[in-house]
Each structure stands twice: as C-alpha cells, then as structure tokens.
Amino acid sequence: DARVTQTPRHKVTxxxxxxxxxxxxxxxxxxxxxxxxxxxxxxxxxxxxRNRAPLDDSGxxxxxxxxxxxxxxxxxxxxxxxxxxxxxxxxxASGLERLQGSTEAFFGQGTRLTVV
Amino acid sequence: AQSVAQPEDQVNVAxxxxxxxxxxxxxxxxxxxxxYVQYPNRGLQFLLKYITGDNLVKGSYGFEAEFNKxxxxxxxxxxxxxxxxxxxxxxxxxxSYSGNTPLVFGKxxxxxxxx
Numbered sequence: 001d002a003r004v005t006q007t008p009r010h011k012v013t014x015x016x017x018x019x020x021x022x023x024x025x026x027x028x029x030x031x032x033x034x035x036x037x038x039x040x041x042x043x044x045x046x047x048x049x050r051n052r053a054p055l056d057d058s059g060x061x062x063x064x065x066x067x068x069x070x071x072x073x074x075x076x077x078x079x080x081x082x083x084x085x086x087x088x089x090x091x092x093a094s095g096l097e098r099l100q101g102s103t104e105a106f107f108g109q110g111t112r113l114t115v116v
Numbered sequence: 117a118q119s120v121a122q123p124e125d126q127v128n129v130a131x132x133x134x135x136x137x138x139x140x141x142x143x144x145x146x147x148x149x150x151x152y153v154q155y156p157n158r159g160l161q162f163l164l165k166y167i168t169g170d171n172l173v174k175g176s177y178g179f180e181a182e183f184n185k186x187x188x189x190x191x192x193x194x195x196x197x198x199x200x201x202x203x204x205x206x207x208x209x210x211x212s213y214s215g216n217t218p219l220v221f222g223k224x225x226x227x228x229x230x231x
Contacts, residue, residue, distance in 0.1 A: 004159075033218060043206065043221040056218050091159055093219075101211075102148050102167045105219055107159035 002026045004108035006092050012114045018080040021111045023092030024073055032075045033093040033105055034060075034067055043091075049075065050097065082115045089113070118143045118211040122222035129197045130230050137192040137205050137225045145213025147170075149190040152182055154204040154224070166190060177201070197229045 005024040013019055025032050034046040039055040047067035050061075051089060066078045079086055089112050093105035119142045129178055130133045148167055152160040164175025173181045181192045192205060207222045 035221075042223040045218050045220065048218040071211045093160075102165075102210075104150055104165055106162065107152075109159045 002106075004092055004094050004106055006090075006111050008111060009109060010112045011112075012116065013082055015083055015115055016081040017115075018078065018105075019082045019086075019113060019115075021077045021090050021092075021113070023075040023077070023094075023108060025075060025092070025094030026106055027073070028097075029094035029096045029106075030070060031095045031097050031103070031105070033091075033095075034075070034077050034090035035091045035093065037089045037110070046077065046090075078082060082113075084115045087113055087115050118147075118209050118217060120207050120209050120220055120222035122205075122207055122225045123227050125223070126226045128228045128230060131199055132196050135194050135197040135201070135227065135229070137207075137227060138194065139207030139222060140188050141188045141190060141201070141207070141209045142188065143209060143211040143213065145205065145211050147190075148210040148212055149181075149183060150208040151175065151179070151190075151192050152206045152208065152221075154206065157205075162204060163192070186230050197227075199229045199231050202227055202229045213221075 003023045004020045007022045032049040036044045046060045052069040089110045093107045094102040095105045097103045121140045149164045151163040154160045164173050166173045166183045174180045179194050204224045206224045208219050211217045
C-alpha cells in the first residue's frame with residue numbers, strides 16, 4: 001500500500017531549537033509539496049519540488065525555513081531557529097505529474113509541531 | 117494568480133439528506149479542480165478531480181462534483197449524507213496555463229451530518 005511517510009508524527013521543542021521534518025514520497029512520484037496547516041490560515045503552501053528541483057518556495061519564510069530534496073526518496077523541511085508561531089501541522093504530499101498540473105497529490109499523516 | 121473560495125465555514129445536514137459543499141475558483145487559464153477530505157488527526161485524502169471532459173465528476177464514497185465554467189464553481193455533492201461523512205472538506209485548484217503552478221487550497225468547510 002503506497003503512501004507518503006512523514007517523521008516524526010509529533011515534535012515538541014523549545015524556542016530557538018532547530019527542527020527537521022522528513023518526508024518519504026511515494027516511490028516513483030516526481031513532485032513534492034510542503035504545506036502548513038493552522039486554524040487561522042488553513043493550508044498554506046511552503047514549498048513545491050518537481051524532479052527534486054524547487055519550483056516555488058515563495059510561501060516559506062526564508063530567514064528560518066529551508067526545504068531540500070537530497071534524493072528522490074527524501075524531502076526535508078528545516079526550521080532554525082524555531083519560534084512559537086511556527087506551531088502547526090506540517091504536511092508533505094507527493095504526486096506523479098504527466099500532463100502538468102493534472103495530478104492529484106497524496107498526503108502524509110503530518111507532523112504536529114509545538115514550539116514552547 | 118489562482119485562488120479558491122469556500123464560502124461556508126460550516127455545513128450542517130441531517131443524515132439521509134442531500135449535501136452540497138460550495139467552491140468557487142479563479143484562474144488565468146483552464147482549471148484543474150480537486151476535492152479532498154480530512155478526518156481528525158489525519159492527512160488529506162483525495163476524493164475526486166476535474167481535468168477535462170464531462171462536467172459531472174464522480175469520486176470516492178459516493179461523492180460527486182459539478183464543474184460549472186460560467187459560474188466558476190465546482191460544488192461537491194452527495195445524494196444521501198452519512199454520519200461518517202462528517203469531516204473537513206477542502207477544494208483545490210491548479211492553473212493549467214502554467215505547468216509550474218502549485219496546488220492551492222481553500223480554507224476548508226466543516227461538514228457535520230446529524231443522525
């Protein structure tokens with residue numbers, strides 16, 4: 001049963017600490033999205049990769065957030081330093097794009113981050 | 117830039133009654149439209165999509181959606197609601213004009229089906 005795997009599922013950290021969230025996309029998928037979900041803002045796009053290259057990270061605070069794909073089986077989202085306002089659920093999603101834009105994205109279970 | 121609006125934060129419906137969750141969109145080119153459902157403490161699950169062709173799209177769990185180009189809408193429907201349909205529903209759009217556009221989501225609509 002192919003699925004997107006995110007680790008950790010839950011993370012509690014102190015303000016100022018580095019946080020790394022990991023995502024294993026579905027094997028063979030060529031696009032990866034990172035979203036942040038909060039009650040106030042809903043689902044916000046943070047980053048979007050295709051074939052491991054970043055296409056859109058305009059929604060990501062560049063001073064503290066970074067997203068990478070070291071290889072096709074791993075995507076990472078880092079926050080350094082973390083702040084209480086970063087508390088949210090972070091979702092990774094992957095998809096296989098043939099006709100550009102037409103594919104649905106498959107979501108992981110999310111990482112619930114709490115920064116105290 | 118593309119955008120999606122879900123005008124209702126909350127929809128309440130009695131079990132067995134038809135349900136509609138509304139979605140309108142804005143894109144430069146032709147839209148690719150999607151509906152997702154989120155159950156508590158879970159990720160989003162894909163329900164259905166419209167890419168081209170028939171305006172009425174059928175998806176998982178008995179849901180369907182109708183694409184209306186003149187009204188720029190893509191409302192989600194189900195003929196008979198179940199209590200288990202209670203969840204958070206998201207509409208999403210991508211603009212076919214540019215292949216590099218991301219999937220943009222609405223704010224979500226919470227559906228409560230009352231027994």
